[in-house]
Amino acid sequence: MDGEELTEQETALYDRQIRVWGADAQRRLSKSHILVHGMKGTITEFCKNIVLAGVGSLTLVDDRAVTEEALSANFLMPPDENACSGKTLAELCRDSLNEFNPMVRVSVEKGDLASFGVEFFDKFDVVVISFCSLATKKLINERCRKLSKRVSFYTVDCRDCCGEIFVDLQKYNYAKKRQDGTTECELQYPSFQEAISVPWRSLPRKVSKLYLAMRVIERFEEDEGRKPGEICIEDLPAVLKLKKELCEAQSLNESHIPNALLERLVMGAREFPPVCAIIGGILGQEVIKAISGKGDPLKNFFFFDSVDGKGIIEDISDPRPKG
């Protein structure tokens, strides 16, 4: 790489992981800048992972005040709400994350994510957002795509004991390891808007039910003007009605979205800490891959449901540009 060597301190601290991904990857990590939004359990896990891994800087956006719910799956904050008074979620998390690894700059950006202009995102290599409305996901994704440099974009959500990751690396080139050396590979990712616009009937036959269920919930919250996760069991009839409508519009048999799954998602707006750890771990690995250019990146959705225990990758791309 471009010359700069790891310091003795870095080599000692990162010894075990350099043995996994190499010194080059470690150098790239230390020059990367990450933005996250939505300081709940899953993002907290993710932040821990990449701060430990030794990224260059991490910027947190979340102006919310501390609530009992926010504390439920978050190990970065003391449980005493009084001790947190006057500080935002992001500020409290920053203080803890700074201790994890003094070599990583952790800072807070105040304001509403949706109000940040395109140029704001230019400072980052990776943008990860969580607990955002459908409109915000699309908006931030489009802003990242408008930049001349490639900004990797991720959304992540955990509900009940389920989790979903979406990845947009735009046009991504990397060296794929093969039996006989490496070959240059290029992956073309769809935007979030493009991915979720893929007609349900043209999806892979056994597509994860979680993909469809999450779209129903996302749509419901958007239509009702709810904040992400602002949903409860009383909403179930309306959610089931929406599911029926969507399935009819997409000519998909309703059995592809089990009511029991929707019920779980509606009831479990609160995160389940083991799933946060799993999803935050997978997301951490993916971001490290994307920064270091090592390893096959995930394209473009990942789902985990602790009921069946499977962690599945789904490629949901617009079929048209193919071929």
Added chain:
Amino acid sequence: MASLQHSQAIKGAKVLMVGAGGIGCELLKTLALSGFQDIHIIDMDTIEVSNLNRQFLFRQSHVGQSKAKVARDAVLRFRPHISITPYHANAKDSNFNVDFFKQFNVVLNGLDNLDARRHVNRLCLAAEVPLVESGTTGFLGQVTVQVKGKTECYECQPKPAPKTYPVCTITSTPSKFVHCIVWAKELLFAKLFGDKNQVNDLNVRSNDAFSSSENTNDVFEWRDDEDFEHYGRRIYDHVFGYNIELALSDEETWKKRNKPRPIYVRDVLPDQMTQQNGNVDITDDLSSASAMASLGLKNPQDIWCLMENTRVFLEALKLFFTNRKKEIGNLSFDKDDQLAVEFVTAAANIRAASFNIPSHSLFEAKGIAGNIVHAVATTNAIVAGLIVIEAIKVLKKDNDCYREKLMRMTYCLEHPSKKMLLMPVEPFEPNKSCFVCSSQTPLSLEINTHRSKLRDFVEKIVKAKLGMNSPLIMCGSALLYEVGDDLEEDMIANYTANLEKVLSELPSPVIGGKMLTVEDLQQEFTCNIYIKHREEFDEEKEPDGMVLSGWTQALPEKKDDKTSIGNGASTSKSLPTEPMDAQKDIEVKEISDGTASPGKKRKLPEFSEGCTLDQSNEADETRNDKKIQKLDDDDDDDDLVMLDHWGKDTSKKQRLQ
């Protein structure tokens, strides 16, 4: 599901965690967040700098402190009202007995070595407490549930034997860098700095005509008034020059091999150049002595040229004699001993240069010599999440858990298989012939009862093979041997005397046809061993001079022609793991799925035919290197995949049924 059904089971549960390292930190955090209120945690280790990249509960200021205690304090900061009981102790200590284990609803392992895993497995079986076992290496991981009588136990499948290399490969015909490392560490380093009474093959050569002279050993002695510089050069010329010349004279060896090149110090380093660095500061801080530092070499990732290796070799040797004279004679290689790593790296590289093997950096050499485990935070976090999910299911206690096969074994993969990065499979049924968890079928031991001493039996079978900690050995009703704190002195004397007797001459003679009962009181584990007398053993294939059967151990990867040398100091601490196990398993399960054996012991519903394994390519590329590093691990701060070679043994297993 997340909240209501779980909460009762979680709040009322008392759980034991064994290990507060990479998996342990993540696990303790996730348990606390998930609502567990009574957690006990055992770990004998203290915190090291190389832990801090993933053991996130620890800070620089904690280095040297107890992992269990610091982890507890860190978690209480965000969950102050739960109870966490730390034990800064070895899980094998006698106070952690079956009664201790019985107080827990579930035991969660985050361990790094086979010995401790075996021990905890037995205690959980004896106490009838469910065990969630786990391990990680790099991006690979595994979590599995073990319940007595319902699933396999940790020892139902044999674990691979530690990797060893034939002596002649190490002493005469190295072809890989690891051979040079083993030579530098096990032979040269041991010869110069270790116990002088240890048998050492450093001067053994394939041609016997040259190894007869007695005085070759004296070469390695430092002569009282000898200048250390001179001594270093003499050793250098002997091992890299003279010994190679001798080896070359045996032309038979080199007919089909590339000839090595003798290297003499005068050709690499003219006299003046070493004199420049002749002044060594003798510091009080002995551990900080470093040849790299005094030579101005900074980056451990750099690959040194022959001249640099030569200077490091001479400098390190000199530093040992000037700064650490008292330790000489008692040293064994330690990956955390900077000077030892420098010496071994330089020596291995010089030898590699002789044999035209590519050089390696100190960083790489340290990894190979120290069997350092690859570890990242993310895999540990994922595995910890999976452990908690399994633990909660076990705690729900409705038998549905077993009937509906809700329990799972989950693999974390580096490359997706059937679109999965996290792949659940059904846990396997107990192995009916497992000597640990099944109703006891006796083992049988072929041994020369007129030649083997009781001590040999205790060391090679009871400790090394059966993994017992405090054994008690009986022949019929006669007590032959026992370990314990409360023994009478005359008993101790009696047992000590027995150790030195051959089996057939014991007070109650152990001869062919007798049955021995071996018991570990702490593990509450008993084995019966049927003795068969046998006169002769093949020194190469049966180096123990005894053969235990009914107890199956996987064969080492390579069968070689000579006795062997491992890459590590102790064989009892052997490591059951290599990173590709998960993948091997998968391959095999595909096969077993197809043949659908009647017992369906290894049914793997997730895998059907035609599943291609992307990961096998990369696995093959790196297999050799990685394998070495996985074996006989000395790194006690880590978190290994504890897997086994289930795959390999599927056929054997079916035969056993």
